[in-house]
Amino acid sequence: MPWPIPTLISVERPKPISIRVLLPTLAAIASGAIGAVLLLWPHGKPTQTIQFWSLLIGAPLAACALAFGLTLNRWEAQQTVAEESEREQQRIVKLWRDWCRRHLRVVQSEVFLPVTDEHAPFSTANSDFPMNRERAIGFPWAKERSTAFRRTRLLHLVAVRFADALKARREIAVTLMLDDLAPEQTKAWTMRVHRIFSRTVPEAVLRIETRPATGAAQWLAEQVDRGDAEPQLVVAAQLWPEDEAEHAFSEGAAAFLVEPVATQTDSVLRPMTTLPETLEAGLAQLMQMQVAPDRLTHVWSTGCDDESVAIRSALTPDPKALAEERLLDGIVGKPGPASGWIALATALAASSEAGPQLVVWREPESEPVHLCVVAAAAPSPLPHKGTTV
Structure with a gap:
């Protein structure tokens, strides 16, 4: 609503x-x-x-x-x-x-897609995108590899990309957003995080929490309203199980370094959860309270093809002010539990333009649609309220 x-x-x-x-x-x-x-x-x-x-x-x-x-x-x-x-x-x-404009401050965000390692072309209107609609795509470097190998390689990539931002820290809180919370899976992820990050940041104390990859909007809203939010590294991932013959989603991952007191950061504003029948009213309210007087530069969506027409009509009353639309499912394949996180990271990482962008996603086997506005670190009219108000 x-x-x-x-x-x-x-x-x-x-x-x-x-x-x-x-x-x-x-x-x-x-x-x-x-x-x-x-x-x-x-x-x-x-x-x-x-x-x-x-x-x-x-x-x-x-x-x-x-x-x-x-x-x-x-x-x-x-x-x-x-x-x-x-x-x-x-x-x-x-x-x-x-x-409405309370937000998380994101110092750095990284996205790991199965189709390309370069995310910059996603922000270009005339880019040639791979067509993978209704296909389950895996990481190109993980073909015929075990889940343990893919998990280790992914966490190693995260550690390498965030090494500079984490090297001076004495304590690191890591939140793992996983597609599978089976005890053996959470234990394997936790042990691998300890092993890899202990090498990358040997002097830091690691605190690791595991949560389901679904519920991104709820988690973001909770963090936005927390007055005692702490710096943390959020890693969301969806990997194929080894014993699965037909895959239900494409592989992918996203990582965010959230720093409540940092300046000149990207912003993830308070998300909105709405039903399809109230989607247009929700979009109008979001545009009025979070975007105005600015205008959206990009619209990213995943898992909500049925609502794409309603989203486009609600956001484009002025034909001269059209936002670039990116349907991620046609590029990276079938959405999964962590696709909302991946869409958020893609929106932040793919464009360096100043101005708000809208991310729209629906989680698997779920009716509500989630809306979230993100803004790049460049100066913009969005106030830096952070998580403390």
């Missing part, structure tokens, strides 16, 4: 005091005051006196001044109420926008 942001009623300011309406009213009041003075003036008393003319002139002036003052006071009261209501609405909208 879209975020529970209240719909604010439009504030109507009072109309300006109309001279065309006010002058006839004041003229009628003045005439009535003059008539009252003449009617109440004692019969036979001389009118060629200062007292008479003071009453004849002063009474209508006083009546008009009183009427105008009451009208102006009522208008100013309505104007003050309207201005206060507008300021309160602006304050509420700002609070909600700040809440």
